[in-house]
Amino acid sequence: MSDRPVIAVVQPHLGLLVPQLSQHYDMIALWEEKDPPRLAEVSALIMAGEFRLPPELIDQMPKLGLIACFTVGYDGVDVAAVRARGIQVCHAHDANHEDVADHAIGMILAQRRAIVAGDRMVRAGEWKRGAKMITGSLDGARIGIVGLGSIGAAVARRAEVMRMETRWWGPNPKPDAAWPRVDTLEELAAWSDILVVAARAHHDNEKMISAAVIDALGPEGLLVNVARGQVVNEDALIAALRDGRLGAAALDVYAQEPTPAERWADVPNTILTPHTGGATDAAVRRMKEMLLANLTAFYAGEPLPTPVP
Known part of the structure; x- marks a missing residue:
């Protein structure tokens, strides 16, 4: 088993992140995952914040320490509930x-x-x-x-x-x-x-x-x-x-x-229009940069650059 941190990506449209992140992390694409026990090793979760994050999914990840919203929005996350479990939450602040x-x-x-x-x-x-x-x-x-x-x-x-x-x-x-x-x-x-x-x-x-x-x-x-x-x-x-x-x-x-x-x-x-208001090439580039910065800080034990308020 790899000793690299295990990160799960929730939504298929964020699959474009997997190849780049795979250079440094052990990635799990949840829509393809065939081995549910691997979820127990997940320490960070990447998601689009407009979608609801089911509590039962979090229950399968006892090592989860970070929920990283690739998006600016984070309304799909019950921030108070996950923070009560010691989980940090970040987002792409003012990216788009x-x-x-x-x-x-x-x-x-x-x-x-x-x-x-x-x-x-x-x-x-x-x-x-x-x-x-x-x-x-x-x-x-x-x-x-x-x-x-x-x-x-x-x-x-x-x-x-x-x-x-x-x-x-x-x-x-x-x-x-x-x-x-x-x-x-x-x-x-x-x-x-x-x-x-x-x-x-x-x-x-x-x-x-x-x-x-x-x-x-x-x-x-x-x-x-x-x-x-x-x-x-x-x-x-x-x-x-x-x-x-x-x-x-x-x-x-x-x-x-x-x-x-x-x-x-x-x-x-x-x-x-199909929820494309903030989906520009420049915005996506900024979101990627913030995501990488937050992951780096989290695994280094440093403060997150863009935590949710």
Whole structure:
């Protein structure tokens, strides 16, 4: 048996990490593992933080000392519970917030300027001489941001340059914020032409974008979600889009991922992307660098460079 540390990778889409890490560690790909007793030797676990980490999996790893979220998010980990077992948790702190903000702005442009609809029109041969598609300007548009963390602030900076008026809401005031905070989420939705959800998901804010918030945004409003699917009441969102009580939605995240295609087949005025907001080459490179740094520090008995808060 190798005397190298044993590390397990949870999700198949993180399999790209295995060849590089195999140079220094004994790697286990859980989706291929045929020898469950090997799990008892695992000292570090690598995962995508948006997926729930089952406690029964941790129970099979008595030597586990580190849960390394390759991603920025870590909402799939019960941090308090695993820390109570002496397990450290790290993540890719601020690795992709600028990229996610770019994606949010791109989705706003795609919907407001009908870029996707225009593409389809040209390809379908429906562009008629003399006809002109009139789309929505962003000049003076009111954008409300839910959660003024790294992503929310990055969206606000871009919106300001694009001549939009910005306000925000979050549970905790930020006296140094450059943009005004409104008192309630519903008040922000009622004020906004565009509502961007950029809040970190946790057990207290599930479905906080409720039917009431969606109705407050209204039939001319656009809801953009680049946070987590569970912070939006997806059933209420779909019903409002079908009924015309909400103008449009641009979504990168969903209650279930992958989201079933048939769920959206007859839902109008939507732009959908497959949770790619932060998945850029530069962001993945930074995530790899942070992961390697955290693993090196953990096995050297040094403080983790990017522990979860």
